[in-house]
Amino acid sequence: MPTPTLLVTGGSSYLGHYLLPAAAEQFNLVAACHTHPQNILAGKSVSFDLTNQADVRRVITQLRPQAIIHAAAINPGQGDAARMTAVNTEGSRFVAQAAAEVGARLVHVSTDVVHDGHHAPYSDDAPPAPLNDYGRSKAAAEAAVLAACPQAAVVRISLIYGLSRMDRGTAGFVQRLESGQTLTLWRDVLRQPVWAESLAAALLKLVNLDFAGTLNVAGRQVLTREEFGRKMLAWWNVDPAGRLESGRAAGKYNSVPLDLRLRVERAESLLGMRLPGVDEVLETAPANRLHGQF
Numbered sequence: 001m002p003t004p005t006l007l008v009t010g011g012s013s014y015l016g017h018y019l020l021p022a023a024a025e026q027f028n029l030v031a032a033c034h035t036h037p038q039n040i041l042a043g044k045s046v047s048f049d050l051t052n053q054a055d056v057r058r059v060i061t062q063l064r065p066q067a068i069i070h071a072a073a074i075n076p077g078q079g080d081a082a083r084m085t086a087v088n089t090e091g092s093r094f095v096a097q098a099a100a101e102v103g104a105r106l107v108h109v110s111t112d113v114v115h116d117g118h119h120a121p122y123s124d125d126a127p128p129a130p131l132n133d134y135g136r137s138k139a140a141a142e143a144a145v146l147a148a149c150p151q152a153a154v155v156r157i158s159l160i161y162g163l164s165r166m167d168r169g170t171a172g173f174v175q176r177l178e179s180g181q182t183l184t185l186w187r188d189v190l191r192q193p194v195w196a197e198s199l200a201a202a203l204l205k206l207v208n209l210d211f212a213g214t215l216n217v218a219g220r221q222v223l224t225r226e227e228f229g230r231k232m233l234a235w236w237n238v239d240p241a242g243r244l245e246s247g248r249a250a251g252k253y254n255s256v257p258l259d260l261r262l263r264v265e266r267a268e269s270l271l272g273m274r275l276p277g278v279d280e281v282l283e284t285a286p287a288n289r290l291h292g293q294f
């Protein structure tokens, strides 16, 4: 049997940094990017613009992959509401329509930010109620994907972090500190950060399962944004030098969902794997580092 072909969109993303090397071990990998081909670490690379339906359809119908992991998106701070709708919602619809056309298994990467943060802990199939443009574009993407491709797996994830490349959130904190500004981290915002290595493994397992619908994939451990930020800064040996403050988002940033605890029992049982929390990952990290894995 020939090795199945997997197309990963957003191959040049932060997630792609961890996902592509693992995917290349199992699949004939094709990684799609938009503007950063240099960030593609494994597989054959292709480029398309998700806002161009003809382009998306051409790439997918010519390649005819057995599976697609759709990870590309505009994240908060990377574009306005119209751009988020065009890339995240419409682009996801184009990918799902083309996946349906060629009969590809589709695993779509969504977010915990589809929720409003007032009804945690969220079950896998909790209906979205987004508070901000990004959440709205991703919630609409989920609906568009499942309408075009009802057998797709839609994976709601939390903040992604890895230990060999700094996550975007921590990188932003470092930039702020380096420019001499004070950094305020929220003690009333709850998240379940997901280790990029376990997220990559979970997405690849989902490719080979016939699960359809929404599934939470996040780390087991609930942390405040402040706790998580401090742990990551410590991992990267960044000393805030007295410029880190604890603050509250409530009442000031109404578009930030406060409590995004997710239930992950179903994912752990379906995938047959543990989704370790941040402390567990960090505790085993020194040994991994010693063995050259980071």
Ligand SMILES: NC(=O)c1ccc[n+]([C@@H]2O[C@H](COP(=O)([O-])OP(=O)(O)OC[C@H]3O[C@@H](n4cnc5c(N)ncnc54)[C@H](OP(=O)(O)O)[C@@H]3O)[C@@H](O)[C@H]2O)c1
Pocket (backbone or CB within 6 Å): 009, 010, 011, 012, 013, 014, 015, 016, 033, 034, 035, 036, 037, 048, 049, 050, 051, 070, 071, 072, 073, 074, 075, 087, 109, 110, 111, 112, 157, 158, 159, 160, 161, 168
């Ligand atoms: N990072 C997190 O903590 C987090 C949390 C929850 C959910 N997610 C979701 O996880 C996925 C990966 O996130 P990430 O943070 O790893 O992404 P990222 O590093 O911000 O990268 C975004 C990716 O999307 C691609 N892209 C953007 N606009 C495009 C367009 N018009 N056409 C084609 N590709 C386009 C980019 O390609 P180029 O760079 O080549 O232009 C890049 O590969 C996304 O679906 C995101 O919504 C992320």
